[in-house]
Structures are given as structure tokens and as C-alpha cells.
Amino acid sequence: MDARRLLRSDINQYKALLIEAGLKDDCPSEAYGIFDEDRLVGAGGRDGNVLKGFAISPSYRGEGLLASIVGPLLDDLGQEALVFTSPASMQAFQSLGFLLLGSTDQAALLTSRPHEYRRFIDTIKAQGAKAAVVANANPFTKGHLYLITQAIKAEGRVLVLIVQADRSAYPFFLRLEMARRALKGLDAIVMPSGPYIISQATFPTYFIKDDSLASKAYADLDAAVYSRIAHDAGIQMRYVGTEPFDKLTEYYNQALCARAAVTVIPRLGQISASSYRKTQDPELVPSVNLGLLDLARKGKDKAGILGALAREALEKEVMLTPKPGLVDQANNGSHTDMDLELFMKSAKALQGYFEQCARMGEDYDGTFPAKLREAGIQAEEVMLKATGGVNTHKGAIFSMGILCYCLAQEPFGNPSQRIKLMCSSLQPRRGAVDMARTGYSLVFQALSLSPLRALAFFMAGLDDANILRRGGEDSLAWTQKQASSMLHLPEQDLKQAMENLDQGMMKAGLSPGGSADMMGLYYLLKSLEA
């Protein structure tokens, strides 16, 4: 008997096998099979990290075929695998080293890495909370805030687990941040819900609502998994809100009550996440989150949002007026081949590149990836095409690309260390490369300053390669001195000083392009503070 990866041409045999085993003939995206001669006698597969679709032909059962299928699937995956299976197959997986996380009379969930489960439990335990709320927070509403506040009143510290599966209208990173900001100052610990609670494996129909039997089976299983986690992690009480609208959520609440200690709090008025999604009524959400809800409108996922913000940041940078020697609303500075409109065109053309950088950044591993370099080279071509051959944003392609890449892991955290680590392998060179090698520390220092003052700060502190190229060391020293002298001026005088310097730099034919690039980064980081 041979084991091999299943090909497209095997799919009819695989479907027949699934049907024979009494399963739906949904074939997972990747599968392995065992062949006796040419006949497929056992198979199983995975979608992402969820193993599924296991079927062994009846006359071959009990021969250990499952092991020959599961092993290669785990080898390929290289990370924790979850199995959603029937209670009858539970033991077979347990004998392959899987840990049972929860089971009902219809389904069971197991993990291939028991120690990852235990680590998850240890992380929860370390928070010292005795009560928990699990919320999708799609988006976080005043109703969530009310429920959690009631729980804190009764129990003290409350653990708030935000559903991690990224299958909702609002992307996970925003839902998590909304909960964090809305609960700031309260005795609540906000954490990702992890891979086990309301995950795609335990509760796929949570995200595509239907009240079929399958949904109920998933709800029961999720309740079983939750009760195990709560038990292991010392969570004694779960708080939920009453559910007058959604049948499945109501059933889920009942399933929870049957298996764990649950306190049901009457819902606050008619407030629900779904009513916010319909009406966008700002009264339904904590006002501290209105900025985040605006961010959500900019793109459909994290990378899309970061790409749009990067483009907007470049637009804000060129609009900032007065900027000495640079293209702004008042003049084209020391440039003859570009204007405001051209910069806008260029920024628009580069949005897709910034999005791509953010998407690649999910794989951040501390090294400077070749694929980022390649994307940057392609983006330069995109820019030149959009501008008819003018270099508007070459520096921004480099620095904003790196920032988007490094923000992807944690958009609301500080990416400076990540950038520094990744760029430490670059050959030192005055200007853009050296700035990257510092992790853009100047930009992070400037975030508390007004835009004009930040610009002066960059011009004073930066070895701007653009100025070096056009005017040499003397011009750089002169620019830095001029900028330093205006750092502490009141805002109105600063503006006047900038206008004067603009005239001076135009006369000298100088343009602080490197500082302009830092302004772009400044605006992107500012927009994430919103």
C-alpha cells in the first residue's frame, strides 16, 4: 500500500470514500491518501490548520491507516493542528498523541500540540481573573462595555477574550484594539481568544449564521471546549448578555449554561453590534472608538487599511504647507519637474504596494526579506509610470514599505525595535538607510510634536541625502542649523520661519526630501493613534 498526496484526478475517488463513510463530500484543500493498487482506501486532509475529511474504507479499518495519513499532514503544516471529528474517531486521534479539548455526543475537538494548549491555559491563569467574557466585538459597543462593567462589579478582575478568527466585518486587530481602548482604566484584561474558543474549527457557522442542526452541534462543542478551558484556567464564571434577536446566539447561551457556570446579564436597551453595523449610529459605541471605526472604513482587512493609511500619509505630507524647498500647496519648492498633483497621482499608484508590504509583514522574522526588496523595485516602476518618469517617492517606497511591513504584526504597538532588527543587516549609508537602521527613532520621538515642528525636527536631525547630493556638506550643516534654530519657536512664528527658509532653500536649489519621507512615516503613525 502506498501513501501519497492526493491530486485533482483523485477527487472522485475521495468523494466516494467520504460518502461511503457517511460524511459530506466536501474535499479539503490539501489531502493525503492510501492506495491499495490503484484503489483509494483511506484519506484525510486539511484546510489551513484544521484537519478534516478523514475516511477509511470499511474493510481496511483497524490497520493503522490513519497514522499514515495524519503524519504527512502534520509534517506539511509545521504548526499546531486542530481536528474536528466524530466521537467515534476520537480515540484513534488520541492514540496518535492528540489531546482532547472537548466533546459532545456528536463531535469532538482535539489538538496535535498539547503543550500549546497548556501554554494558552498558563497565560490565562497568569492574569488572575476569576470571570470571563468572550466577545466578537464586531464592533465593540456600549452594550459590551455595560456587560463587562457589571461583571467587574460582581467579580473583580475580568478576562475579556476577543474572538480571534478573522471572519467578521471588522478585522480582528481593530476589534481587539477597540476593546482595549474602551476598557482602559477598568479591571479588565483584554486578550485574543486563542485558537480554541469560537474558532473556525469549533464554530464555523458562528460566522455564517444559520440555525441548522450543524450550527447547534458546533455551539454545543464550543460550549464543551469553553468549559474545559474555564475549568483548567480557574475561570469560575462566564458573563453573557441576553440575546433577544439572534436564535443561534441564544441557543449558544443555553448550551453554555448547561456546561459551565454562567451569569446572564439583561441587555442594555436595544444596543447590539449588528444594529451598529446597520445604522452606524455613533451613540451605540464608546466615543473613544470613533477614530478606530473610521479606520475600519478605509479597507477590508489589516493590510488593506494600512495600505490606505500609507497613501493618505503621503497625501498629507505633500499637503503640509509651508515646507522649505519641497512641493507643497504654495509652490513647487526647488523642483521644476513635479507639482502637488503629480505627488497625489504617485501616492495613489503606490497604495497597492504599501498594502502588499503589510500583507507580507505577517511573515516578519527579523530578517530583511528579499521579497520586500523585489516589491520595492517593482513599486519604483509603478511610480515612474504614474509620474511619467519623475522620481516623486523613491525614498518613501523604501521607508514607508519597511514601516508597513513591520506594522503588520502589531499595528498599534511600537514597531521601532522590529525595524531596527530587520534593517541591521543593511550596509550603513548616510540618509535613508541609516534612518532605517535606527528603527526610525527620530520619527517616534517626533510623534508628540505638531506636523510643522516635526518637520523642523527631522531637518535638524537628519543627514538628508537629498541635500547632500544637491549642495554638499556645507548645505547640510546650514539646513540643520536653520532648522534647529526654529525648534522652540511658538507655532505661528515657526510657520513664518518655515516660509522664510522656503525662500532661502529655493534660492539655493535645496530640497530636504529625506525629511519629507520621515513626515510620511509620521503621518501614518499618527493616524494609528486616532
Next chain:
Amino acid sequence: MKASCAGTLESGDIRIEIIPGGQGMKVELHSSVANQFGHHIKSILEATARQSGLDDCVITAVDKGALDCTIEARMRTAALRAFEADPDFYSLEMIK
């Protein structure tokens, strides 16, 4: 160093995963003969892992009744893979 694995779940074999990180070495064993031989298997795993230069990592092993020489060979292969070497060139020598 990266995550790696070696071995299969077939009878007579052992499947080993190495997950880098953490402090110190942690060995987790699942075996149907854990009661009789668990201690012995773990000591082979740990000694071989240290010889292969591993320190901060989690090692998980699912044992299906592997012999000592198999356990040692699988552990070495997983370690080599963790350090990105190609194990095929060394395997014969290792199993002896």
C-alpha cells in the same frame, strides 16, 4: 534555528517535533508504553537532543513502539532539520 519534525506515526516508529523558544529544554512524550519505558525514552531524547546542540526548545514525541536506535536517529534528524542541514547525507552513518 526553526521548527522541524522527523519520523512517522507508523507502528515501530516515533514522530518528533522541535519547536524553538522558551527557556531550557522541555520534552513531552506520548507513548502507549509510557508507563514501562517513558522515562527511558525521554532520557534518550534529551541526551541525543543535547548532543545535537539543542537547548531552548520544546520537543514533542509521539512514540509508536520505536526501538532505541530509531528514537536516536529520528531525534538527530529532527535536530539537523531544525538547524537547516540536509539529513539525508548523514542518516546512514547515524543509524549505523
